[in-house]
Amino acid sequence: VSDSIQSGVYFRSGESAPPAYRLLLLNVVAGATASSVEAAIASIWTMLHNLREGRAQDLSGQPEDRRQDTEGQFSDLGILIAYGRRLFDASAHDPPLTKLDRPTYLSYLDNQSAFPSLRWDARRIPGEADVALQFTAGSVAAVSCGAVEVWKTIQDQRLPLQPIVTLGGFARLDGRGCMDFHDGVSNMDSAVRAMAITAGVPVWMRGGTYMAFLRIRVDLESWRALGRNRQELAVGRDKLTGAAVQAVRETETGELVADPRSFDLDDPEAIAEWRDPPQHADRHLERAHIHRANQSRGSPDAPGSFRMFRQGYEFLDEIGNDGPRLGLHFVSFQRDLRVLQHVMNAPGWLGDSTFGGDAPEDLLSLETGGFYAVPPTGEAFPGQGLFRAS
Numbered sequence: 001v002s003d004s005i006q007s008g009v010y011f012r013s014g015e016s017a018p019p020a021y022r023l024l025l026l027n028v029v030a031g032a033t034a035s036s037v038e039a040a041i042a043s044i045w046t047m048l049h050n051l052r053e054g055r056a057q058d059l060s061g062q063p064e065d066r067r068q069d070t071e072g073q074f075s076d077l078g079i080l081i082a083y084g085r086r087l088f089d090a091s092a093h094d095p096p097l098t099k100l101d102r103p104t105y106l107s108y109l110d111n112q113s114a115f116p117s118l119r120w121d122a123r124r125i126p127g128e129a130d131v132a133l134q135f136t137a138g139s140v141a142a143v144s145c146g147a148v149e150v151w152k153t154i155q156d157q158r159l160p161l162q163p164i165v166t167l168g169g170f171a172r173l174d175g176r177g178c179m180d181f182h183d184g185v186s187n188m189d190s191a192v193r194a195m196a197i198t199a200g201v202p203v204w205m206r207g208g209t210y211m212a213f214l215r216i217r218v219d220l221e222s223w224r225a226l227g228r229n230r231q232e233l234a235v236g237r238d239k240l241t242g243a244a245v246q247a248v249r250e251t252e253t254g255e256l257v258a259d260p261r262s263f264d265l266d267d268p269e270a271i272a273e274w275r276d277p278p279q280h281a282d283r284h285l286e287r288a289h290i291h292r293a294n295q296s297r298g299s300p301d302a303p304g305s306f307r308m309f310r311q312g313y314e315f316l317d318e319i320g321n322d323g324p325r326l327g328l329h330f331v332s333f334q335r336d337l338r339v340l341q342h343v344m345n346a347p348g349w350l351g352d353s354t355f356g357g358d359a360p361e362d363l364l365s366l367e368t369g370g371f372y373a374v375p376p377t378g379e380a381f382p383g384q385g386l387f388r389a390s
């Protein structure tokens with residue numbers, strides 16, 4: 001099947017996202033013209049693709065065997081380019097950078113209290129930019145050096161772009177996150193993912209997708225203090241197997257406990273239900289994260305289904321007196337940003353709970369985030385047409 005989604009979205013059958021992640025946000029410098037920005041991004045795009053072939057800008061003339069080493073280091077580098085609300089902001093750009101339509105739901109995250117129940121962390125990091133480059137690879141070296149090579153190109157060629165921030169993350173090979181639960185269990189069959197993520201509007205975005213990234217800090221001490229049982233009710237899954245909790249029962253002491261049904265792992269239907277459980281009438285289960293995040297449990301192509309493809313990466317900044325500063329770069333791709341905005345704002349969804357169950361509301365806080373348009377492939381670089389329309 002051919003599609004025009006950029007290669008940094010690992011949604012296709014047989015693909016899985018590699019474990020290293022780095023996001024680099026860039027702004028266009030004041031006064032730059034659309035055509036100079038087009039040329040600048042084209043330069044960076046070409047440089048990065050040369051790097052993947054082992055041709056690094058500061059290593060020209062490298063002997064062939066050394067070039068092969070460099071190629072081995074960078075050949076799996078996933079490069080994705082996306083554009084933020086700021087690129088369309090006439091008050092930030094004189095002359096304007098594009099005349100194409102701004103996607104309706106491509107909004108700033110910055111100018112309000114983010115979301116009703118997910119509050120800003122005391123430490124705010126910038127997250128809005130004109131351009132976002134997402135690097136993914138098997139090694140931290142590839143994604144980190146990829147970002148540094150972009151900086152070199154900007155310096156050497158005096159490109160009209162300014163790095164704003166870079167954020168790095170990692171994924172575990174056992175599919176779990178910093179809260180120890182499996183993440184990405186119910187990420188849809190690959191066959192239906194394309195429907196959930198492929199954009200239709202505006203015209204220049206047809207066949208592309210939209211990215212949301214939220215850098216969410218997790219208070220690990222408060223999470224661990226909940227204990228396994230309340231954690232399972234908060235997530236809605238068994239901690240050890242990832243199976244969806246099917247029932248909640250009350251113990252003699254009045255405590256609620258998750259009652260995971262035992263599944264026959266040879267029965268495909270049981271496994272499907274284990275991954276993607278049906279809608280629940282149980283009021284305790286309904287409050288769990290997996291149900292809040294997907295209340296309708298509709299098929300991904302149904303208009304009201306609000307499904308997204310999640311490709312998150314953990315982060316760890318430091319371990320100090322207050323414990324570890326860590327969390328999740330929640331990264332999702334969806335056919336429209338309205339999906340994410342609905343999930344984060346609607347009551348019963350994540351609009352009235354930071355996470356789910358009776359997890360404390362200050363368990364999570366938002367350090368930064370942003371919404372980005374990820375145009376389809378097919379031009380010299382994705383989004384080239386933005387700078388060309390006259």
Ligand code: HEM
Pocket residue numbers: 177179181182183184185186187214216217218235237275276277289290291293294308327328330340343344350364
């Ligand atoms: C630090 C923050 C977060 C953590 C640690 C976290 C963790 C998890 C875990 C452990 C699961 C269950 C495994 C799975 O079904 O894949 C899950 C599912 C899910 N999460 Fe989160 N999550 C976080 C934030 C968010 C946010 C902000 C959103 C929405 C914008 C979200 C949307 C979802 C969705 C859609 C599912 C799948 C639900 C389903 O269809 O069954 N999560 N998350």
